[in-house]
Amino acid sequence: MAATVATLGASGAAVAALWFTAQSLQATNDQYALAEQTATTDRFRLATEQLASDQMSIRISGIYLLERLAKDSPRDHPTVFEVIAAFLRTQTNAGNCRSAGFGEQARRAAPADVDAATRVIARRAAESDRDPLDLSGTCLSFGQFADGTLTGARLMNTNLARADLTRAKLTSAIIVDADMGAALLIGADLSRVTGHHANLGNANLGGANLNEASLGGADLKSAWLFDANLANASLYDANLAGARLAGANLTGADLTGADLTGIAYDNRTRWPAEFTPPPSA
Template sequence: MPEGQDSPARADTEGAQPAAVRGRGARAVAAFFGWSGWTTVTALATAVAAFGALWFTGQTLRATNGQLGLQHQIAVTDRLQKAVEQLSSESIDTRLAGIYLLERLAKDSPTDHEPVFAILSAYVRTHTDLTRCPRSEPDPRTFRATPPPTDIQAVLTVIGRRKSGHDLPYGIDLRNTCLTGADLAKADLTHVQLTGANLAQANLYEADLSDSFVMNADLTGASLIGARAHDTVLLRAVLSEANLFDADFEGAVLREADLRGARLSDATLKLADIAGADLRGTDLRSTDLTAVVTISTTGVPLRYDDTTLWPPNFPPPPR
């Protein structure tokens, strides 16, 4: 064999080696990509990617919501400050705008319900002088009440139509206020503090006074037709010449109340306490007294008839 030439056998062997390597590589690649576990790996990778995307989205949303919440609170604070500033204006129109702005704020932001109505209650207390309030004495039958100013009436209207479920207990404080002749028809006055208030000749038609404190209040000549006063404390309240027709005083405390000349026709006093109440001249026709806690009519001239329902074993006074 000439020098420098490989033998045919060696050449064939060397040529076969790359082919074998290529065959093994192809099989390895095929095995690698044909591995059944890739389905699981792919699914896991997809899940991780999806979780990462969700986490990132959640973080972004939380950051956005936090910023929006802060912006909302700033906007609410600005509205509250603006409304309070309007209440101090000399212009009645501006004050009214402030009152209704506060009402809107309480509706839009229930968390601000409490401060809004604390402000409105304070406004009534500071702008109604009880010492200058006209008195219903000496003769309530000839008394003519002066209605409250327009802005005070507006606040009372707003209070009367509020969502009382957002109140703190007895959070509406109208104690010792002059509210003579006020229009509170169908007003929600539940849990309101009215102790010492002057409500002479106020219109409380179908108002709800349940669970309110109305001690020592003056309701002379007031209209409480169809009013609801469940568990209302009316201790020593003056209700002389008041129209209490069809009112519901279930569980109310009327101890030592002045009911002279009041009309209690068709009223309900189930479980009411009227011990020591002055009933002289009170109209009790069609009044349900069957379940009153205490009642005393000794020597008291009353107006009643056969439709009056007395407590069991209670001897009606002479007519």
């Protein structure tokens, strides 16, 4: 009996020791989590303060600090990129693309802080996004978005003239009234975009996917659309004058009222059923 009691006592002590060890580990983990969250908060505060600086180099530092924070703390990724998008909306304005910093002499590249922000957006881990990016009304001409993800992005009245969007993913993006004149969109995915009255004049859309794109009233004058997929696209009242359509697929497209003056195409170009195009230029 005494041996049994001793055994039970030893077992109880062992259980108690395990319980106290577990509690200590939990307390340590809680302290670590609190310290980590405090450090994250401090980094976030520092980055946002840097974004508000009147010095270009400090703003750029803030952008890259936010990028690192999003990588280190995936749960903060959505907030980080909401802040970067807000930074672009406040720092740039589509209506002022030709003003100081965006004038003809300076428009061979975006301002350095804007360039940094667009590159960070382009290479972000888009699968961690919570909502589509809102870059409406911003001046992002010459922006570098090659291979980037802008799926569902709100780009209403955004100036992306001459931007590099090569192979970018713009599926279901809203580009209503956006200026994408002379932009590089080679191999880009613009399927199901909504782009009424968007300017895509002189844009290079070679091999781009515009399947089911809604581009009523859009300006595609002199656009390069060779081998582009425009199947089932809505192009009513669109300006396609001078567009290059060699190898393009327009089966099922709505070309009601579209201006096809001077278009160039070849025997690989596919047209909607019952549609007779004007002679190729």
